[in-house]
Amino acid sequence: MSAPDYRPTVFLPKTDFPMKAGLPEKEPQILAKWQAADLYAQLRAARKGRDKFIYHDGPPYANGDMHIGHALNHILKDAVVRTQSLLGKDVPYVPGWDCHGLPIEWKVEEAYRAKKQNKDEVPAKEFRAECRAYAQHWVNVQAGQLQRLGINGDWKKPYLTMDFASEATIVSELLKFAESGQLYRGAKPVMWSPVEKTALADAEVEYHDITSTQIDVAFEIVEAPNAPELVGAYAVIWTTTPWTIPVNQGIAYSEDVDYICVEHLHPELIQSSQPGQAPAAGKSLKERTKRVIVAAALLEQIAKERMPLGLKTDRVLWRGKGADFAGAVARHPMHKLGGFFATPRPFLPGDFVTTDQGTGLVHMAPDHGEDDFALCKAHGINPVFAVEADGRYRADWLWLGGEAKNVINPNLNAPDGPICSDLKAAGALLSAGPFAHSYPHSWRSKKKVIFRCTPQWFVPMDKPIGPSVALRAPPPHPKNGEDVAVPPQAPLGEGDHAQHGGGADTLRARALAAIAATHFTPDKGRNRIGSMVEGRPDWVLSRQRAWGVPITLFVDRKTGDYLVDKSINQKIIERFKAEGVDAWTPEFARELLGDRVDQYEMITDILDVWFDSGCTHAYVLESGRWPEYSWPADLYLEGSDQHRGWFQSSLLQSCATRGRAPYKAILTHGFTMDASGRKMSKSEGNVINPLDVMKTFGADILRLWALSVDFTEDHRIGDEILKGVADQYRKLRNTFRYLLGALDGFSDAERLPVAEMPALERWVLHRLAVLSGELKAAVNAYDFNRYTSLINDFVQNDLSAFAMDVRKDSLYCDAPTAPTRRAWRTVLDIVFHALTRWLAPVLVFTAEEVWATRYPDAQSVHLLEWPEIDAAWQDAALDKQFTLARKLREEAYLKLEELRRARKVGSFLEARVAITTAHSDRIAALAGLDLAELLLVAEVAITAGDTESLMVEKADLAKCARCWRHLPDVNAETELCGRCDAVVHG
Template structure:
């Protein structure tokens, strides 16, 4: 061709190139698509299809811990249910029969409190409304939120038997709870006793530890003088024993003083120094002085300085400005023999600072030895109020001192109490303030040494009302933790225990050979349970090991009643199976309203007179309700899918809740089951942490840093929340926020793009095209199948470990790094250009590639299905619109033989070299010296593969071996079809050998 001859027109080869084609859009549109997919599932009864497809298979039963039917779903609900759904779906994917029956906790104070709030807004008194009417409103309130949360959770893609959830307020459930309670009663595992329990004066009921949260507050701290009137140590008679407390309101109920037997105490005379005579006169006339400086004080030696500082600070509050005098200093003077061991104080008696009131206050206050007394703070002497402290109660009871029940349920002293009767509330800061009635009276009596409203500390509050709680001694019903359960057989029979040579029981095993206590049974059950993470075992063990007896009773209306009749003469509750059966039957037929005075004689029958029995009107702790759900849900047969068909125990395979449930549902379920069945109701327990905001702070509506999952679904879609929940390390506290969700959305787009590529690249794929002999495939395809086999092993292990963070990360990394950034990038040339008239099924390499893509598709869509429940359904339906739901599929068939460690090591080296080449080319791309890697020629030191093979792997024009990694621009011409720069291309726009061959029909 001469310069004057015009160049022939370059042909456009685009019509000869395979371009991926799919109807699967890159733009997800999840908020619009997901409801349509959900509606299709519901219309086609997908849950029923899944159950039918897994009928008779090995079972995996996750028992749903009941969320509370009170308010919209929050992000904690979302995380919890996504994790549960992930468990159920992955077990189903593994071929197991894994039904999910959702449930709700419907009784208890939170709902009752909300209904009462509605009454208060209308200026109505709940106590003036018939109790049946009030309960009906509570039931309606609970049902409303059950229905609301159910729709929100379904929208989140949570699969399950939503048409038949379990509710603790169902009559049958209430009857089951009554039946379980009566099992404790029948086995003599209930007693009524008076002990201090957490009590909410605002809600007027006892609270369980799980209903308590701790907040920092500032309290009034006071030092109070109790004058000693008798003692074996003569020097102490007439001295002031000083106690320190941050609960001034307990002083009116004081009955003794406790000392530490090993603590060293000192007797010291108070001294005032400095100041003028005028200043002294003012102080002597001040109520704070009131003559107490005339007597020595008894305090712990280690706490003298702290005591002095508090009194000195109190004295400095006295205004001396009118006399222009410097402040008076407070000091203590010790004699050489004024030191005593705590044990020497035995037999000492003091009198209450308000003894002049007579009656209760005139009684002597004995000194009692208490091992719990320390010198960490205070004065080393502790005032004892058995009504309002566990240590106080135990020590006083051991010494014959009973509680007096001075504080009523509303937090006020009872009307007939000799000091401040009818006043309170005792937790009101003003009532306890330095100028409040308690401190004022103590000051006037000469008993107040110091008072200041500046003590910062953590204090228990009701997590519902947010109000402070108190310890209050009231008659309650308890389950004993340390009573031998004679109805429970030893875990292993005595004759099967290991024995010593002499035939005696091995001492290490002896406890397990006898009937256990509830505490022992629970501790052994904990040892036999799997905990994920493992630290959960120590957490619940420490709680069960030291917990007090279980307080079952609550003084409310909305809940399951304690259905006991107590003999008015003996105080013993009636234990008659026939009576119990009538009660259970009545509750099953009519719910908790069946427990009424009007029907008492009906239940007692002809054998007993209702006039002789007290009908207990307390209701059960709501944790007992939820602790019984295993009996109702797993054993009743109401849900056939949950009935064990392998003859196994009633225990669920897994309980899954937040870590706070170690003291809540996990523990109440454990105690209830161990108390009635001698074993835990679960084989494994999985716990998750709490969701914090993006800064790691606790989410709070008042702060405005909450993430509403309902709104996220409306804007981003449920699959985005699911991907977030399954990407974080949920075993620890974790974070969520707008920026975090943006990152999750980006991760989602990459996963979606992987499926979009697979769908497009597999367009038209047929069995005729498939390569079945893996050994005949190119090495790159065999390497990718090796990676898939390795991934499959790790994903399966992640399922077994409930390690969903790793599961999701493995899936995302494989799609992004191994496929999109590596395999797809390399093979796109083969995909596009190795198909033509001369190769109607494609070249061998292209056929192998598409065969591997098909394997990858079937594996990845299954792996992704439990995570991206809606997107995976869309992906599957795009390729197989008539094949049914992706969620009916089972774990992919991946041949473990494909996993080739030698091949994997070799190709890891290739990828390292590829990354180095890409990095070396990048500066030339930025400078536009080289616009595409196809224009580059590279030299590679010690290439892992033959350099000619690396040209395809590195996507360059030429690759050759050399001493160092170098990059130059090629002078080879560009193929007009595949755009590769190759030596055989005669001019830009002409064809390379491969393209010429493929097109040669």
């Protein structure tokens, strides 16, 4: 006779929440609802009057689709904003874009080139309009893509550096520099892109490994007052930039280095000494050999690596100190050309000359090197500006003038190229060969750059700042979740700052003090940006392009001074508010200056785009356009590359005009690599496109990945990694599905006071209380990896694998009015409210779906605050008791699994566990717990004994046909246990 079917009497969970997420289809629908309801405005209204948390968004560049770096970056920013809002703070978020600069201009130029048109023939205003339209297009595209990621912000009113008001602010900030004397015009070697024909900032340069031509060149000494025996000998220089030899103006040496003179055999004699070769004919003894001078410490290396047959190292002709070169003069290898090349090349003492590599003698080209420029300038030697903006020697240059190739062309510099060929013909080329090294490239065009001396505008790092720039004392900044007061400036003593102007109030000193007063996450960022500021040269502000904010200065043609007139400056600012960058015209100059207009040069260079972005704090936080903002920001967040970019330009701009950083704290993230840890590259085919990920998995999967990795370091993503994240998501979703089903029909009338709850429920509440504190600490530390891990561990280990497993029996089989079932459903309701809120900053769409499933008429989950978790729920003694019980459960399950595999039991529910222990405290600790319930077995017996043992066997108890538990009170007729019989039959 078969048992009755009691399945209809079991209280199974009921919910319409689907197991299958369907995120790619569902998320856009949820996003549309948020946009229609203006969720951002609702959140501002809900948090009005609360404590502020000011996050200022760094502007991404408006050029191209969002990539995986953008996605990670903005998910982190959104997580900061949402978690701080969850804590009850008012956290406005205004997204922004960097819209000026060469990349956009370059793209517009490409369109002209494709149509065989010349950009320079297009009216400047028309060209700028096309650049503006191009930038606006990508702003719109990226805005849509970022919103699809679930980023909540003021998308109706983002900030753009190309807004007229923003351009006016940038001009206003520039003029503050001018009025305080923090600008100067000078000719210095700067990073220059011959392809893009403009100067570049350090932040616009990246380094790639290349192979160049290294050469050793002989300069004949014609005067040597301290060592006359060296006249006629040759000083040997080494360089990996042969193209700079045509602009050489001197030779640097170190006074303390030991130098040596040996004989060098002419290459033709080397060839003729080989079997079958005839001796070189028509060569005098002087032509066949040379006396050459190099650093003694480098002689063996040179002979081994670059001149294996030419140097006769065993025959020393002279030995001396670098100081012996004082007053010596050499002549350029191409001196026979006359003019510039006939001028004697002096030997100059340089403290930068070392014996790390080369020859210990350095050729000086002040047009193309910082050390070269400074040393030559100190000795009255000026640049000659031989290389044009496009990288070609100017047409009138005596050597290679009008050369079709630019100076970075490998063919020009090759061992058989024009430079080496001419040097060889002059008898000056001692060696030429390949040299692998790292070399700077423009990060935009990916082409090599050069150092080139040109007139540019600079901000001095070490000039004392006048009293006209007031210091703004920094308010407290967050550190480890607390507010810590810091002084306006760190003290400047005789230490690190002394080499940069001592204790003077310089821009460098202010910036270093501001770095010391800023909180960094991770802290290594402090040293990174600090070392960059410590050693950086003066800030090059000018660019020779069209699309950007002009340097709005007038320079007196006689004195070279720029005009400082506050009334004129104010008129400039007001005009830019009305017309933007198109205001800067000769007509406007005449309007401003009247009859004096011919007295002044109107500057037409544009500003470095890093200056633009460095001013965004002034535009966004101070302008009043977004009244919910205030200055300074609590946090800036970007990738670690921005230590040399936006973090630094904002720091320098603000320190120069306000005396302190515009931020209290900086959070940086690493870079996203592929699954193998390699940099992503289209050529490698290993690029992960976030747009494709959202189409396949959904945005919440991408968000869960971004907030689960250790983003402070470089991290990985790939198909298998995303599949693992999707699996983690499914477990979280199934937990929500369980909660929704288990809470079907739950009302406040069913709640049970905590004091009346069984131990398991009180333990879950204890874990919630502990977890709440841990999560708050993670939020304050911006440790989202820990934040998501803590939630996931709680869900998987404490709930799914333990408490929910144990309480299925009570949930399904207890009477609806039973205290155990009421207690569990009360706890599940508390857990539901906690998890939906805690996970809302991570799974923004899923949390909304979950919340709306249970409360279809309620406000958005993203308007809610941190769940109310009573700290009094924490119970260390209870936690210790359950820790022991769970350990016992793990031990028992190992044995029970063996019993099941041996087919002695069909399930653990029909097993008996017998425990013997010699520890009486273990028995006492487990007292009061229903161990059979916690272990999901029929019986558990624990007794005292002399040894430790755990035995499992099949219990001799009947099975309840409704709950399937094996119990002593199962009725033989109904096949129901006492509890189930009462539920079924009343």
